Each structure stands twice: as structure tokens, then as C-alpha cells.
Amino acid sequence: MGDGADNFNVILFCHSMYGMKPKSSFIKRALELLVERPGSGFVVVFHREETMHLDGLTCHQTASFPTGVTRVADDDMVLDRFAPFIAGFAMQDEHADKSTRAEWRKVCRTLGHREQGHQDQLLFSSPEIMAAFTRHATALTELTSQVPLGTADGAKNRQARLRRPASIVRPTDIRHVQQCVCWALDHGVGLTIIGGGHSGHCLWPNVVSVDMGAFDQAGCKTGGIVCKAMAAGLTVPMGARPSVGAGLWLQGGIGHLARLHGLACDAIVGAVMVSVADGRVLCIGRACLAPVYSIRNWVIPLSDRREAQLRLGDFDKLVAAKSPRNSSVDAYLYWERDMLCLGVSMIESSTSKPAFGAPTHTPTPMSSLFGPEDNYNTVNGVGLFGTEMYMSGMHGGHGGDKTSSFKRCLFLKHIGEANMIEILVTAIEARPSPLCYLHLLQGSGAVCDVAADATAFGCRDWDFACVCELLPLSSGVYGADLGPDPRDAALATKAFGPNRPRLIRLKQISDPRKVLAYACPLVKAPMVPTLIILVTGESCAGKDYCADIWVSVITRCASAKLTARVIGIGDTTKREYAEATGANLQRLLRDRRYKEQHRAALTAFFQEQLRHRPQLREEHFLNAVKDAMDMDVLLITGMRDKAPVAAFSHLVPSSRLLEVRIQASNETRRARGSCQISGDNDDGTECYPPSLLFHNDSIGNEAAKEFAQTHLLAFFHENLQRLASMPGGLDLCTSLLQAHFTGDWAKVDLVACCEVGGFVYASALALRVGASLALIRETGKLPPPTISVRKTSSHISSCASHDAGEKGIEVGRNIVPSGASVVVVDDVLATGKTLYAVLQLLHEAGVSADKVNVMVVAEFPIHRGRELLRRRGFGGARIQSLLVFDGA
Template identity: 55%
Template sequence: MLIERPKGGIVVVFHRDGSLHFDGLVCYRMASFPTGAIRVADDDEDMGVDKTIRLEWRKICRALGRREEASPGHLFFSSPNTMVAFTQHATTLRELTANKVGITVVGGGHSGYCLWPNVVSVDMSAFQKIYILAAGEEGEESDFNSKPLVVVEAGCKTGDIVRETMAAGVIVPLGARPSPTAAVRPENGDALLWAMKGAGTNFGIVVSVTFKAYAAPTYLIRNWVVPLDDNADAQAKLSDFDELVATEVPRNGSADAYLYWDTGRLRLGMTMFESSVTGLSLETPIPTHTLMSIILGPEQSSKIVDGVGLFETEMYVSGMHGGHGGGKTSSFKRCIFLKGIGTSNVARILVSAVETRPLALCYLYLLQGGGVVGDVAGDATAFGCRDWDFACVVTSVWPRDQDGIETARAAVEWVYRVAGDLLPLSNGAYGADLGPDPRDAALAAKAFGPNRPRLARLKRNLDPHNVLPYACPLLNPPVEQKLIILITGESCVGKVYCADIWVSVFTSKGLRIRVVSISDVAKREYATAIGADLDRLLRDRAYKEQHRPALTTFFQSQVRQRPQLPEEHFLNVLYEAVDADVLLITGMRDEAPVSTLSHLVPDSRLLEGYRDGGDGKNDSKDSDNSRPNPAVLNYCPTLIFENDTSGSQAAKTFAQHYLLPFLHKDLRKLAYMVRVVPDFSRPGIEFRHVLNISQQPGGLALCASLLRTHFLGDWAKVDAVACCEAGGFVYAPALAALVGVPLVLIREAGKLPPPTVSIIKRPSHISSGTSSDSKERRIEMDRGLVHKGASVVVVDDVFATGRTLLAVLRLLGEAGVDAKDVGVMAVAEFPVHRGRELLRQRGFGAVNIQSLLVYGGA
């Protein structure tokens, strides 16, 4: 049907989730709705069938359905659905790229998310060979000839690798503890290699990996299992384990914990591992072993094993629930990274999770990172989550003969619920388990820490056709720009109240909007670290004020240890609101936040709305008294909202006049006129042809009109419009003519007759990339064209590094124009180059810089 007619048509199939076979056809697109549900009234009114049948049918329905407090009198039944689309290319694999058909890769224990019906899968199980090269065998000139090498093909199982290497008396870094440290990015390493280490199947198909091998150690394993009486007992033992034992484990060992239910009681299992290449003895005492015995009593079992036996000693394989290693069960997992598992907030969620498990075999596995995970810098590989103590693996297990029915679905839902409860208190999530399931989106937002923006850009560059779409979603920015507004100001001036009013304005325009407090991120970390009540920190003003000094000290201490922490908090807030069109952020206390943070969100419009003056509304969520008055700020906020009247009308009017214009359709129309040219002016650059606007019908007039209406100052008070060749010469004259203001031309030295004022100018971002002559030049303007104290608006086509604008501002200064009297209007801004921060550091932070369009990339 698709091949004959209609040409280019699409067939879309909607189907209940489950077995769906199309005899090898390849789908064009697939969407899953795993949380779908059907609701029916729970009554006895159906009179259309026999009474006996009705009674039995009700029994079955009430046994299989579930009830929810929000909808009394109704039964709910899971009804997951799948939507699959096919085109005429469904029968060919050669045209996958040309027709935008994605594939997935299946191989290994973490690839369960890859199994999607009617999606082409590359099965790596055929690549099963292992090669062991003795030291020096690879060549005398190799940098690695001091160690043997092991080449492992992608289809090999962990057990096979361990057995083969152990037979040769060596071991390789597989990430299981304890093991040798995994490789880090070499100096000047390739971006693809960087991305593969943490986000692998998003970027390619690995056929084999070469490991440096090390001498094979032996392992001493000790196990404890204790019953827990209640939540308090669980918190106490988890806290003792975390603070007294786990922190003291030597670097050649680790300590893991298991929380599970067995024989009618909540139980805590703990395992200590110690490794050595020189031999171990069961009689050798170690301090942590003594501490464990004091806390938990005598160990339940202990043994010495080699690398093959190590995996069989995992408590969930051999001890818990009689052992899960028999192969007759299915499982589902998600992993959350935690610090401070013994704090009340975390312990409460962990215990509640086990108590509310849907099946007897569900459990929590707390795998220790031991601080070693932080030995590698967060940006050394794509795996950017390095600041955690335990990886909490939330695991549901069910009999394999119950796959695909309500039992399995309930088990999966439990995992997502527990992971979602832990996520706000976490330091990240493990990306290898995550896939295109919509429930993975929130976890994926915290899977790579601060590396996510770079990964998203690499994904667009290295996989432009999205041939590998089924790995952990990197949440590429939406087509429409996000508007991010930082609401700052002095204490008790109504910032949160103001945000609530602005929400109503944006909502009335059909926009998705979120309001978040960036200080909540610090409060969560503080609560986790010291055991404070997080709910009261967020909602109880008196309780928050009681903890404020300690909270401030804690945050400052964290920043000293991790200078990038404020940026991490900012990115965490953004990831949690990834679906919003407009994001309002309160609680921001950074100086000049647009200058310092805009490069982190180069694809979004970042504004600062400084709230000045009181309207009688008490801001119950903000009481910091450290913010200065706008009159003494050493930088220029994007917008300043001054209001000393009561009521909400002033705030509404402000939003309508100054905030909504950033989302006006004419800006989108202007953006469509900017042509994208790949690999210009050098390979890897996605060039935005901003000057192309003037070559489009009506483009120049539209641009001049938008420059006029978006200017935040008063055109009646502007004395001149200045521009520097060459891009500024295109747009400034049209604007100057439109507003009736004289034009000041700034040119290279020697192109204007004397007398002139001149200054040295470094090459701009564009010039340095296209010209072989990157020497410093002088720019000049006619002397006496602007008078001392004049108000000047500088217009340019592009604002990137800020070097051109810096020279222009210095030139105007030489002519007697003060920086506070200068405004800047750019057609397009590229925040990744941090031009705003350059100007602020050079003393021009008071200059108000505006741009119509914002672009990521170079």
C-alpha cells in the first residue's frame, strides 16, 4: 500500500503495549506511552448479562484493578500503548540514514532499554573473542609494552572476560569493585572518545575494546545480615555504616549494603570486600572489620575468592531471598547516586521504598563509590557524576513467566517511583540504563552532570541524522528558544510574589512556565549532609531562619571545595524544568548572573529582572539582606522593575511591556532569515549568516524595527547611533534613519580624514577565523562628532567574544562618552564566547547589552 500510493505517505499503528509483529518491517518512528491507564466505575449497575457471570466478572475486575484515593468509586487498569509509524522505506536497511530511520544496539546487561519492537537492532553477541597480548608483544615502540594488553570484543560477557584473563594471571578494569582504575581521557584526546566514556551508544557502535592488564588479585569477602526493627533502627544502622565504616574502608576495598524484606522482616545486608595481589588471610584483622562487628555483631560468612568467584559472592546472587542467580527471574533497575545514606531524609525514602514494594523480591543495592570515583575529574569523560558515596540500584525482580502482565508493570512502576523520590536528594543518575522511555527523561536530565550541554552539541555534530536515537536521551534543546528569567533584588521586596504574577501573564498566552528557587538545591544538599528536615527548610520560614547561618557556612565551604558548584546548581534547576517554555528562577544571589551564566545555556535567552522597591508584599521565601541597591550595582541588570504601589497591575504591565516581547513572533520570523552554513569558516563551525537578513525581502526593515522597539532606553534621549565596519554598517543606518538620530561611523585607521580619535583593536571572532592577517589594528572616528556626556547606542550584527565592542567602548571613552551613557544593540549574540563577562572584567559591566537573537555554538 505504501509503495503504490500515496507516494510519501505514512501508516500509523496504535496498539496496546506488548507483542506487535510486522514480519520484519522497520518502523520510521515509534513512541511509547507506558503509563496509560483506563478508569471504570466500581458499581453493580450492569444489568446486561447473567447475574452469576456479573458476580464472577466483578470479582476478577476488583482483584486485578487498583484503587486511587483521588478517584473513589473507580477501578484503574494499566493500559500502556505504543504508536508506530511506517513509510515506504520500511523494507530496506540501506536507506536508514537517508530516510531518518534509527537503529539501536543490543549487548550486555544494561541494554534492556534497547529492545523495542520493529526497531532495527544491532546484536553484538556475535563478537565474542578475547585476545591477550603479552607485555611487549604489540611492538617495542609502544607506550604500553610494560603491561600486557587484553582485546575484548563487544559481545563478551563479564564472566567470560574474567575467566580468560584469570587464566593468564591478569585482570582488566571492568568497573566492578575492587578493580584497577579505568582509563581516563589522554591529553588532547578526541571528542568522540570522550563521549564514548559515559554516553557510548549515543555516539557509535563499539566492536572491541583494548584494556591494559594488571596482576590478578584475590579477594576477601565478609557478609553481615541483621533484622531491622523500624525506621529509626534502619536510619541508625545506615548512619553508622556510612559514617563509621564506609568512610574508613581502605582504597583496596569497598563496603556495600542491601536493604530488602525477607521472612516477614526488613533486613540490612552488608558486604565488605578487600583485594590484594600478595595474598589474604581470614584471620587478618582490619579496623573496619572490627567496627562492623561492633555495630552488627559477628559476621555471617566469609571466604577468599578469585576474580571468577567474586561475582558469585554478591549477596543478591547467592544470599538474598535464597539467591537470584538461578536465571528464572526478570528484573528492572534504575540507579541513583547518593551522599549521606544515613540522613533522615534519605533513610526514610529507602525504608519506605522496601515497605511499599509490590513484589517480595524487590530490593535496594547500595554500591559504594568510596571516593575513588572522584579521582577522575568530572569533565575528563562524559560520565560527569563524580561527587557521590553510594550508587543506589533500585531493583525489582519477578518470575519470568509473569513478563508483560500487570505484575511486571507494577514492579517497573515501583522502580520509577522510588528513583523519582530519591532524585531531588541525589547527585546524579546512571545513564547506561536509560533509554527512550518517557519516564527516563527526568533521570536523564541528571545523568551527566555539567557535561550535558557539551554532549548535546556533540550529538548534533557527530550523529546529525540521529541514527542512534534509542540510548540515554540527551535532551537536545527545543526548536523554540527557552526564555529564562532570573528574578533578583533586595530582601523582602516581593520577588516571589512578583514571579507569581508574571506566571499568570505567560500562562494566559498558552505558554508552559515553571517557577523554581535555585536556593532549594543548596537546601537539599545541606539537609542531606546534616540531617535537617528538608520540608521545613523549604516551607517553614522560622525553621529556615534558624538554620540560615549554618546553611550559609555550609554552602560557602562547599564552594571552596567545588568552585563550580553555583554553575552546577544552575544547571540542575534547568534540567528539572526542561519542558518549560519560560523558566523563572528565584533565590539567585550571584553578581552579574547573565554575564557569568549565559554561556552555560547558549541556546536559550537568559535575562535578569532586578526587583527594586517594595510593594508591601512580604517575600516569605527570601530574606537575604546582602543585596545592594541598583544605584550602586557595578553591573547593569537586563531589566529593573521599580514599583512602590500596592496591587498586581504594575507587575502585570511590566511583564506585558518588557517580558512578552522576547517571545514575539517577529523574532522567530527574523531568525528564519539567518542562513546556517556548515563547516564555514573552518571545519566544525556552523556559521550563522546574520548579514543574510538584509538580503531577504523586508529583512532590513524588520530588523531595524525590532532594534527600535526592543531598546530599553528612551530614543528621545539618545544623541547618536554608532557602528563599526563592516557588519554594523548594514543595520545601524536603517535604525538611525528610523529613530531620527545621527550616525557615527567607526572605521579602520586611515579611512577617515583628520581630525580623528583612534584606539587599538584586536581582531574580532569572525575576523580571526577568516583572515590570515590577525594582527592588531587601530580603529577611529571623527573627532568632535559626539560631545562629552552624550548618550550613544552602539549597533553591530554579532556580539561574540566582545573584543570589537571593547575597542568601541574605549574609543567612545576617548571621545568623552561615559560607559554608563552607552547602550548596545546586537542582532545576534553567541553567549558561549562569554563576551559579557569580558566587558565586565574590563570595567564595562555597567553597559546595557541587548540582542535580538541568541545562538549556541561558535
């Protein structure tokens, strides 16, 4: 960074700024060394998050790593090296150094955390941040000279208040808001927003925050709205805290009136907003009587897990499920006085006005289950805010001293089921702090009256809102808490139900420059379905009929919550043929006999198109995928390509592509109107076996339904989802390999694998299914006699080594019997080079491709491994993969 240095596109400070003071001056000097054109050069800083204060510099983009951990051995010598590194200096005076080190060791042991089972190690939280700056980083004065400044007092979230924003501005009219947006657009930076200040991301390091508190509209709080509504004899279905701001009603708004009047977002009638696309002002665009609330509270000590299961089960089935809409019953699980406790609040709303504080003694199911309530109160809409059990009744009341937590909210159904209760109780037992609790706030009722796609709040089918330990069993996620924290990325995919793809497109249109980059993360939706099923077969085998039944089964599976669609890949050709010839398009699409009459002409028409457009098959396939981009499952009928999975899987590398071949006898097909019977029943399954085979000769739809439930829904089983996200899981992996095998294990003679990736899975699988194991090794590692072939380096090996030459593989000559049925197991299928060599080796041993099944843990279709095998004569091997991944 000395004078006369060349200009750079990227200057990187990777944990190298500790001790540099002031850091902002070093970054400004680095900015001067970037290439001249603004926006084309970056200064990137990696640093510990809590200590990076840059005095008004605004960053172009940030990324955080809040869960970073430093782990060191609890050893004097190790700590003596660790402590000076963290402190950033070492004492020169030997005597002073000795006493200082002893003190530092004491500090490390006091502040370090020990995990159960690793008491000899100290853990320290080490959150990190990456910030990228452009030459625009010093442009903050352009904004602060036009818009009034604010303070951090508007931020109530404790985590947010620890952060140092570049500045806080407090606009007092719409023009100021427009100036903030235009400044952000001009300089390529983002903004955060302070409404009620409860969001954990309303302040973000080195980002300008806009405090909307000066506005009666966007800056107003829940308590103020309720007070104004009550003065007019009305109410609004709002949340549970009076100081919550606009983030509540824009992203849902769950409160005790939700069962009666719906969510807060359902009551919005219009808005005035400043577009973050260009700074323009846009104008977009039932009243309920104000009730009185009666509140009853119970606290029930629980002796053990069994009592917890009985009590929560009774609460769910006998109380919550039968509550009228004007009643909201909440449950709390918490630990107090060395005992697990169940707290229950029943809040009933009424437009009649009983005497405040006078119990009505109306019998309730709660009284018969838990006895008389511990306390009773009658309040209005404002008083309701102070009656929440967690504010006044638990741990001495959470409403006094401020507490800080990372909290997220999920939506649950059937909380009385055993597995749900087990997770709830386990979560409380493993609580990181004595003050942790679980709050289950009741929903359903009027929440479900609004269609899932009517508002951004797409999660409508739930009974209770709770916390994030229950993600595998949840029916959705509450989006109001979510932000740029990387832990929120997975939750955000579940926050908007079927609306997510539509909201992502709206976000891209309305905020193309990512001005609101630190709001709820609307991550890019997958552009293709998770599962694509190619339904193939001869004419009149029943492809369309079966596909329609399978879509019905898939979409009606309540536990999977999937969307599915059928698309005929030949519909485009039929449409173009009808336009060219005058044929009746509707009859071509729906009338089987009419379509059979035109089949020969249609085929000739398509072949002529193909002659002029050689990639037409790929075009039609990708167009079908594009038309179903919002679906989880796409079924494509009418495809006649040989080995279509090998031919097309690389076009959709992030999707699992299957071919389901439908077979029917000649008699069945003739009865259904087929004109192509004689000589056309060579379906190619011997040379190019499909992923699955369905025999469609039976009458009725039961066989097709059972096939979908057994074979198709299995690809969405939770165990496969767990496997995709876990780093290990050998037992789970081998059990899935066994369960997903489409053949008969009893007829398998041998499990084979090639070093080194397949050894782990194949040995465990062979033991599980009771089959012999054949190890294929590099040439020279097995005792003679052996059978060997040459093998080029696999994709993984060539990436890890500069030696991309050929090597040999071998297997013992008497290990593989001629004509044996073999299952080859490997960890990865990418280019197919390793698998090709294994199939060659088995062929040399007398095992043909049609006798081989291949099971791989992960497949990367973009490398076209299946196509390589087909081209080289091994298309007859049946290949299955547990997981499919995009990329390398």
C-alpha cells in the first residue's frame, strides 16, 4: 500500500487489521488504490464482528458468521500461546509476563465454555463478519447533509444495539425517505429499517439505518394503534407487545385475536410506500368492535416426561381443539425451582363488559383438567399487553430486566402427539439458560379463513406457534424475525408457503438493486422441480392416465405438502402441427383415437422440425421444466427418447430425474385403442433399463395409487432430507441404500466397490443384506491371480491431484462368479469414468451390464456420467442415487 503501487481490483484484509488504529483510515487508503471506475474494485475485510468499528464508512455488502467457535485445549502451555494472540500483544518484561500470563489463563478458564464430554477443552464464541467496500464507502456525508440524524435509542433488541451502524438517520417527511433510497441506489449500498426496534437486524455493522419513528404511519407502534382504535370503539388484531412496529403487520402479526379476526396483515386496507427501485412514491390500494378480555392462568408442576405427555396431550385434544374462536389458549413449558412446569393462559374476548377483575366462574374444560385457575383478571386491549405469563408470572417476570436471546418461531400442528412432546421436553431440558422457555401461542380459527396465496403470509394451516427446535415437524415458519443471519436461510424457505416463488419474483422486480438486503431473506427459488418423472411407454399403455393418478396421490399426501403437475412434452408439437395442417388441436390433446389417426403425420412433422432444429428435444424438455418451475414434482409424458435420463439429466443438475416405464400387454393396449401393436413391443428396457417399471394391466386405479405411495413419495422421505444435510450418518445411509434398491436383495450374489470412496458404504451394506463383498483395488494391491483393466482418473481424483494419467484396477480372479448378479456401490457418480472401469472389469469377469445394479450416495448429473456409460455400451446397467446435487 505504499506510494506508486498499481491499482487493484481487490484488496483483502483477512484478520490483519487487529491493532490498526483507526481502522477507517487504513481502509480509506486502500480505497484510493482501487481501480478508478467506481463499483469495479473492492476492499474486503474479514474481522471479528464485535470489534470492527469503522467510523462512518458504508459497506457495499456484508456476510456474517455468528456461530463461529474457537476451541483450545485447557492446558497452561496452550493457553499461554492462545491468550497473547487474542490480546494482540505480549509482555516484554519477563517477570510481568509471568504474572500476566497467569492472570490471562484465569480469564480464559472463567470465560470459556465446556461441552459435556469435552471437559478438557475451552470453547469461545467467535462470530466473524466479512464486509466489502467500494469507492462509494466515503459518501455518507451526502446523505447526512440532507436527512436529520437519529440515535440508537429506537432499537430495543439487545443484539442489534451491540452493532455499530454507519449512521442512523431519522426522516421526518416522505421527501427524506426518498432521499435515503436515492442515495442508496446511487452508491450501491443497502439500508436497514427501525420500526419498533425489536428486530435483531434493524441495526447492522457499517450500514445506514433509517429510523421511521417520526412518522405516525410507518413509525407507529402496536400500543398506539390499539389505543386509537379503542377510542373509536374498535379493535385491530395485533400482536402481544405494545412497542412492536410495522414489521409485525407487514409480515403476519400473531396475537390473541387471530382466532377471531385473523392476522394483523389481513386487516391492512392500503399503503403509501417509497419504491426502492427508483425512489418514487406509490399509493397502494373492516372494522371490529373493541372487546374486553378475561384472562385465567394455571401453573401445573410436571413430575416427569410421562406426566408432561399426558398433560400436553389433554391440553391439545380436550381444550385447544375445542376452544371457540373468541378464546385463545396458550401453553408455556419452562423450568423453575428445579421442576418442569406447564403454564396455561386462557384469554377470552367479549364485546360485553363485565365488572373488571370480577371472576364469572364459568365452568371450562381447563377447570376440570387442572382445577381452579391460579389467577383471574379482566382487562381492555391495552391492559392485555401486561398480562402475558412470560411478562409477569415466569422466573419472577421477564418484563423487568432486559434479556437477550436468539429466538425464531415455527408453526405446529398436533402438539399432543408423542414425538412432538418428546422434542419439546428435550428442548427445555437442554436449555442454554435457566430463563429459556417455550411459548405455544394458539392459532387456527380465522387465520385459516384467508387463502394461502391471498397475502404474503402463506402459512395458514397451523394450531400453535412455537420455536425452532421443531423444524422437522413444523408446518411453516414465522417470517417476522428472519434477517441476514445465515441461520435464517433455511427457515426462510418455509416462511411463505406456496407464495415464496411469487414473492421472490416481486422482490426481484421491486428491489432489483437490493437496497433492503438485510430484511427477511427471500432466497432465490429453485428454478426447477425437485423431482422430474419421465413417464414413458408404448402407445395406449396408460401414460397420461397413470401420471394424473400419481399427481393426485402426491398432492394429497398431507405429510409431504407437495405440489405436482403433468405436462405432455408433445403438446407443443401438436399445437404447431394443428396450426400448420388445420387439425383440431383440442382433439389432438384429448381424443386418443383422433390422435392415433394423426400419429404418423405428427411423427413426420416432428422429424422435419428436428432436421432444421437439432436441439429441439432439449428445447421441449427445458420448456416443460420452465413451465413447472413452481412445482415440487413434474411428470412429463409423451417422451420417446432412448435412455432419456442419461440424455437429459445434465440439463437439470439440481433435480432428480427418473424414468418410469409403463408396460401393458398387447391385448390391453389394443382394447384401449392402439393402432401400433405388431412388432412395436420392443421397449428397449433390456438395453436401457428405466429407473422404475410399472405394469398397467389391472382394472381400476388402486395399483397406480399404491405404486406412487410406495415408490414415488419415497423420494421425499424425511430420512433422505436428513441425509442431504448431515455430515456423517453411515447407518442411515446404508439403510437408505438397502430400502431404495428397486431389485430383490435375495437375488443379489455380490456387492462390489472400488477404492476408496465406496469401501465404507459397501462393506456396511453387504453386512446388512447378507451378501458377499468384492473389493476392487488399484493394480498391484491384491495377490495374484487377478483380473485388471485400465482406468483414467475420476472427476474427484483429478481435482485433488495433478496426476491425471491412467491407472489400473483389479479384482481377484475367483471373487466374481461368471453371470453373477452384482450391486456396485460408490460414494459419487460424476463423469462416470470410475464406474465405466468397474463395469469393464465385471465384463471381463463374465458379468454383463444387465446383471449389474449401481447404487451411489450422491450424483452430479451435470457431468453426464450416465451418458458416458450409455455411449460406451453399458447403458443396460441400472443406476440409482440417493441424492442429486448441482455443481461440481
